[in-house]
Amino acid sequence: MSATHAPVILRRLALMAVDGLLIAFSFWLAFALRLGELNPPQFLGNFWLLSWSVGLGLAVLVLSGWYRSLTRFSGSHSLYGLLPRSGLAVLLLLLVCTLTGPGEPPPRSFWLLFWLLLSASLIASRIVMRDLLRLSLAARSSATLMEQGLGRNQQQPTLVYGAGQAAAQLLDDLRYLSPYKLVGILDDDRALWGRSLQGLPIHSPDQLSQLIERHGIQQVLLAIPSAPRRRRRELVDQCTAFGLSVLSIPSLARIAAGEEVVTDLRPVAIEDLLGRETCKPDPSLLRAAVAGKVVLVTGAGGSIGSELCRQIHRQQPRRLVLLERSELALYELEQEFSSLRHLVSHPLPGLVPVLGDVGDRRRLAKLCHDHGVQVLFHAAAYKHVPLVEANPCAGVANNVHGTSAALEVAFSCGLERFVLISTDKAVRPTNVMGASKRVCELLVQAAAARTAAAGNGPICSMVRFGNVLGSSGSVVPHFRREIAAGGPLTVTHPQITRYFMTIPEAVELVLQSSGMARGGEVFVLDMGEPLRILDLARQMIRLSGFTIRDDAHPDGEIAIAFTGLRPGEKLYEELLIQESDQPTDHPLIRKANEEFLAPEQLEPLVEELQHVLEEWDDQRLIPALRALVRDYQPLSGPVSGSRTIGCHPAGEYGIAPLPSA
Numbered sequence: 001m002s003a004t005h006a007p008v009i010l011r012r013l014a015l016m017a018v019d020g021l022l023i024a025f026s027f028w029l030a031f032a033l034r035l036g037e038l039n040p041p042q043f044l045g046n047f048w049l050l051s052w053s054v055g056l057g058l059a060v061l062v063l064s065g066w067y068r069s070l071t072r073f074s075g076s077h078s079l080y081g082l083l084p085r086s087g088l089a090v091l092l093l094l095l096v097c098t099l100t101g102p103g104e105p106p107p108r109s110f111w112l113l114f115w116l117l118l119s120a121s122l123i124a125s126r127i128v129m130r131d132l133l134r135l136s137l138a139a140r141s142s143a144t145l146m147e148q149g150l151g152r153n154q155q156q157p158t159l160v161y162g163a164g165q166a167a168a169q170l171l172d173d174l175r176y177l178s179p180y181k182l183v184g185i186l187d188d189d190r191a192l193w194g195r196s197l198q199g200l201p202i203h204s205p206d207q208l209s210q211l212i213e214r215h216g217i218q219q220v221l222l223a224i225p226s227a228p229r230r231r232r233r234e235l236v237d238q239c240t241a242f243g244l245s246v247l248s249i250p251s252l253a254r255i256a257a258g259e260e261v262v263t264d265l266r267p268v269a270i271e272d273l274l275g276r277e278t279c280k281p282d283p284s285l286l287r288a289a290v291a292g293k294v295v296l297v298t299g300a301g302g303s304i305g306s307e308l309c310r311q312i313h314r315q316q317p318r319r320l321v322l323l324e325r326s327e328l329a330l331y332e333l334e335q336e337f338s339s340l341r342h343l344v345s346h347p348l349p350g351l352v353p354v355l356g357d358v359g360d361r362r363r364l365a366k367l368c369h370d371h372g373v374q375v376l377f378h379a380a381a382y383k384h385v386p387l388v389e390a391n392p393c394a395g396v397a398n399n400v401h402g403t404s405a406a407l408e409v410a411f412s413c414g415l416e417r418f419v420l421i422s423t424d425k426a427v428r429p430t431n432v433m434g435a436s437k438r439v440c441e442l443l444v445q446a447a448a449a450r451t452a453a454a455g456n457g458p459i460c461s462m463v464r465f466g467n468v469l470g471s472s473g474s475v476v477p478h479f480r481r482e483i484a485a486g487g488p489l490t491v492t493h494p495q496i497t498r499y500f501m502t503i504p505e506a507v508e509l510v511l512q513s514s515g516m517a518r519g520g521e522v523f524v525l526d527m528g529e530p531l532r533i534l535d536l537a538r539q540m541i542r543l544s545g546f547t548i549r550d551d552a553h554p555d556g557e558i559a560i561a562f563t564g565l566r567p568g569e570k571l572y573e574e575l576l577i578q579e580s581d582q583p584t585d586h587p588l589i590r591k592a593n594e595e596f597l598a599p600e601q602l603e604p605l606v607e608e609l610q611h612v613l614e615e616w617d618d619q620r621l622i623p624a625l626r627a628l629v630r631d632y633q634p635l636s637g638p639v640s641g642s643r644t645i646g647c648h649p650a651g652e653y654g655i656a657p658l659p660s661a
Helices: 005-035 041-045 048-063 076-080 082-100 108-147 165-174 205-215 229-241 252-256 283-288 303-314 327-340 361-371 385-390 392-412 432-454 475-484 503-516 533-543 599-615 618-628
Strands: 156-161 180-186 200-203 219-222 245-248 294-298 319-324 350-355 375-378 417-423 459-465 489-491 522-525 558-562 581-583 589-592
Touching: 005 041, 005 048, 005 108, 048 082, 082 108, 156 165, 156 205, 165 180, 180 205, 180 219, 200 205, 205 229, 219 229, 229 245, 229 533, 283 503, 294 303, 294 361, 303 319, 303 327, 303 375, 303 503, 319 327, 319 361, 327 350, 361 392, 375 392, 375 503, 385 392, 385 432, 392 417, 392 432, 392 599, 392 618, 417 432, 417 503, 432 459, 432 599, 432 618, 459 503, 475 489, 475 533, 489 533, 503 522, 503 589, 533 558, 599 618
Parallel strands: 156 180, 156 219, 180 200, 219 245, 294 319, 294 375, 319 350, 375 417, 417 459, 459 522, 489 558
Antiparallel strands: 522 589, 581 589
16 A cells, blocks of 8 residues: 555545444434434344444445545535435335344334434534634644745735625635635625625625725735626726736636636736627537648748637648748747647647748649648738838738739639638728738639639638737737836827737637638628727736826826827728628628729739839839729828838837837
């Protein structure tokens, strides 16, 4: 017997000994209560049943796995599990008595009384043992906290927001083992105000300031995992405005999946508050375009491309080809997928990491031919507005040539589907990047018309959406860097707004859009309500535990600086060129109805753009783009490739560095 198993076996034997005594006690007490005597004659006449009751009772408990459960986590569900076990033990004892019993059997009411007493005593013993174990753990925890200088007087006074099931579970787990000094609960439900939950009074949120003054509250634990994001954002704003730190329990999905437990408290991340409410994906739409197929993703190492690869991989394609120009990005993605092979038991689809440029038509065609590619997701693009504005020919050449090459190969190699990842900046663009992406959309629309006219060819579609959180150059990590440096946070304009969506959700919708495509669709994702970048900056400062320095609060810690809109930057983003769209089979995916250029109109304009790019002529590029994209209105006029602007990798999100002194 190993040293690890010995204490476990000893504990189980001790529990069995206690349970045996309780069974014997319940057997005697049932006779005593039923007959009104401490030592009734019928008890002595049926004394032979005592050993049977103990043996059968313990046998039922052992064989039913009762002793495998952890006593300190005993709850109502596990305790109710004792009732059928004790009932079975009593029925077996009754059977033994009926078949083999000498003399006068016990009264019929004895059996019901014995079952009730047996169940009650076993349940009561587990509750007492559970609480004793938790008290023991609490004593150890207190000793540990004392060693760390966190005695009861040093624990932070804390409120819990929410009085639902999640809060009850949190309080139950923190009752004996907690670094928090819990002093009360806040909840929006008026019916609960003035009542208590596990000994803690429930207050109205309007009393927050009074509770802070009375108890010196320093932090709030959010126990509302099912609350809408907008409500969570309001609560966080309310709490951080008082200088409180805010921790949150994990989401219901992560708790239900067993990835985290309710006590895995962590600081609220800004990503938890942005975007709109998520929608459960349709599994059939997720799989429709990729399951069992050979899929190629261009720009596989980028923010959207890498998440596309992850989610396509989960849908069990036959093979997944990862095309990426950055060696480092491709290496990191390949290593991520390699690590999965040790974590899953089912066979994984073949992965083919390929270093290459989507604009290389011959290489791309050979790749598709050699691997039998059936579906192509084109995510490779230059997307950072200020960099492309400063290098217009490079940006247009990369985006347009890449899309043109991918479409040509899709037709020549007989692909089934082609999906373009587009952007809201293609709608009435004011910058070169947006105009180049609108040209890409026109190419895809023309290709879809070609398929429709010929009656065969790839199903070509595109998906248009706004900013995604955590992408390369995203505003959130940039603000974090500025906060870490002590500020200021740089915002181009007080009124600039942007849409936000998490990368996984955006990609889920992209995959479902591709499953619905029949050819030529411009799918538009519901991005929710736009958010002012200024409000985002303020919220991130507060969430980081700092105060805002402005004219009204000169003693604040971090300031916000406005630098002015930069070339090509709009105050507001749009998703529709024409003010009409249609619903689809998914509530968060719309289909835009937009005009486009017929192939015979588009081809000469694209050829002219090609000539301009061959000469690398920045001055002629803007007129060539405007001929293709009629609603392109550059805010800064023609730009020069040698012109120096305040380039910033996240400029598309309304943030910019301070001008040099």
